[in-house]
Amino acid sequence: MIVAKQLTKKYGTGTAAVTALDDVNFTVEAGECIGLLGRSGSGKSTLMNLLGGLDQPSAGSLNIAGQELGSLNRASLADYRLSTVGFVFQAFHLIHSKTVFENVELPLVLAGVPKAERKAKVNAALEAVRLTARDHHNPSQLSGGERQRTAVARAIVNQPRLLLADEPTGNLDSASAKDVMELLMEQVRANGTTLLLVTHDEALAKQYTPRVLRMADGKLLSAGVC
Numbered sequence: 001m002i003v004a005k006q007l008t009k010k011y012g013t014g015t016a017a018v019t020a021l022d023d024v025n026f027t028v029e030a031g032e033c034i035g036l037l038g039r040s041g042s043g044k045s046t047l048m049n050l051l052g053g054l055d056q057p058s059a060g061s062l063n064i065a066g067q068e069l070g071s072l073n074r075a076s077l078a079d080y081r082l083s084t085v086g087f088v089f090q091a092f093h094l095i096h097s098k099t100v101f102e103n104v105e106l107p108l109v110l111a112g113v114p115k116a117e118r119k120a121k122v123n124a125a126l127e128a129v130r131l132t133a134r135d136h137h138n139p140s141q142l143s144g145g146e147r148q149r150t151a152v153a154r155a156i157v158n159q160p161r162l163l164l165a166d167e168p169t170g171n172l173d174s175a176s177a178k179d180v181m182e183l184l185m186e187q188v189r190a191n192g193t194t195l196l197l198v199t200h201d202e203a204l205a206k207q208y209t210p211r212v213l214r215m216a217d218g219k220l221l222s223a224g225v226c
Contacts, residue, residue, distance in 0.1 A: 001028050001030040001031075001032070001064065001065060001161065001162065001194045002026070002027060002028035002051070002062075002063070002064050002162070002194070003027050003061070003062075003063045003064075004024055004025060004027070004060070004061070004062050004063075005025055005060055005061040005062075006023050006024075006025060006059065006060035006061065007021055007024040007025070007047075007050070007057055007059075007060040007061070007062055008021055008022060008023055008024070008057060008058050008059040008060050009021040009046050009050060009057055009058050010058040020043055020046040021043050021046050021050070021057075021218050022043075022217075022219050023219070024043075024047065024218075024219070025220065026213055028196070029194075030161070030192065030194055031192045031193070031194055032194055032195075032210075032211065033185075033194075033195040033197070033208060033209045033210060033211075034194075034195065034196050034197065034209055034211055034212065034213060035197050035199060035204075035206075035208070035209035035211070035212035035213070036196055036197065036199070036212070036213050036215065037200065037202065037212050037213070037214050037215070038200070038214060038216055039200060039216070040200075041217075042215040042216050042217065042218070043216075043217070043218040043219070044198055044215050045198070046218075047215070048164055048166055048196070048198050050062055050069065051064065051162070051164060051196065052081065052085050052087060052164050053069060053072070053077045053078075053080045053081045053084075053085060054081075056077075057069070057070045064080075064085075064162065065084055065161050067080060067084070082107060082110055082111045082158065083111070083158065083160075084160055084161050084162055085160050085161075085162045085164060086154075086155030086156055086160035086162070086163045086164070087155055087164050088148070088151050088152055088155045088164070088165040088166065088168045088184070089151065089166050089167075089168075090166055090167035090168065090170040090171055091171065092139070092148060092150070092151050092171075093151065094139040094150060094151065094154075095139075096138060096139050096140055098138070099135065099136050099137060099138060100126070100131060100134050100135050100136070100137055100139070100142070100150050100153075101122055101126070101135040101136060103139070103150055103154055104125055104126060104150065104153045104154045104157050105118050105122045106154065107154060107157055107158050108121060108122070108158060111158065121157050121158075122135075122153075122157060123135075125153040125154075125156055125157040126153050128153065128156065128183070128186070128187065129149040129150070129152050129153045129183050130149070130183075131146065131149055131150060131153060134146060143176070144171055144172050144173070144176060145172055145173075145175075145176030145179055145180065148169075148171070148172060148176070148180045149179070149180060149183060151168075152168075152180065152183055152184060152187070156187050156193075160193065161193065161194060162193070162196070163184070163187070163188065163193050163194065163196070164196050164198070165184060165195065165196070165197050167199055167200075168180055168184065168197070169181060169201075169204065181204070181207075181208055185208060195209070197209050
């Protein structure tokens with residue numbers, strides 16, 4: 001599913017260049033659940049941005065689901081994000097002027113999915129995260145756990161092959177955090193989705209991801225069992 005070879009990302013040029021990722025190599029099989037661990041500044045956010053098609057490598061190779069991301073143009077990267085990858089962020093990133101239904105529907109609108117098909121897919125995603133009864137509420141009317149469940153529904157509505165979860169429980173209480181993680185794992189098991197869980201929480205990674213990538217100073221320290 002993912003093959004990274006000598007993956008490098010630099011920002012800036014010349015003597016002012018900063019190396020955020022330095023010669024990173026790893027592979028991830030389809031359907032694997034991987035934890036990405038590291039302190040702030042370790043390079044894990046940069047790696048997630050590359051995996052998500054939000055940025056491109058400075059050097060090396062990153063192949064995901066048969067696509068070489070470094071060679072894609074802007075339009076192709078947008079298609080990749082819509083068709084292959086789903087995002088769940090710590091801060092939810094919901095649009096407060098839209099309802100729960102409309103937030104979940106947005107990736108399908110951008111992908112040009114017909115209205116009737118969009119409705120069926122959104123209803124299925126909301127049912128999966130147990131939010132059908134809240135579909136016409138705005139995010140401001142939801143609890144933190146409900147907002148993150150909305151974000152999960154939005155991430156899975158297009159049935160992505162790769163799910164990137166960036167500190168998905170960081171803003172939640174322990175009960176809501178467990179609920180959100182169980183929902184994510186249900187989707188992974190049901191659809192064979194590959195999950196990358198970005199976290200600084202060793203206990204969370206140990207509970208939900210059999211294998212971890214540990215990073216520090218832009219380098220991959222290990223890629224073994226949690």
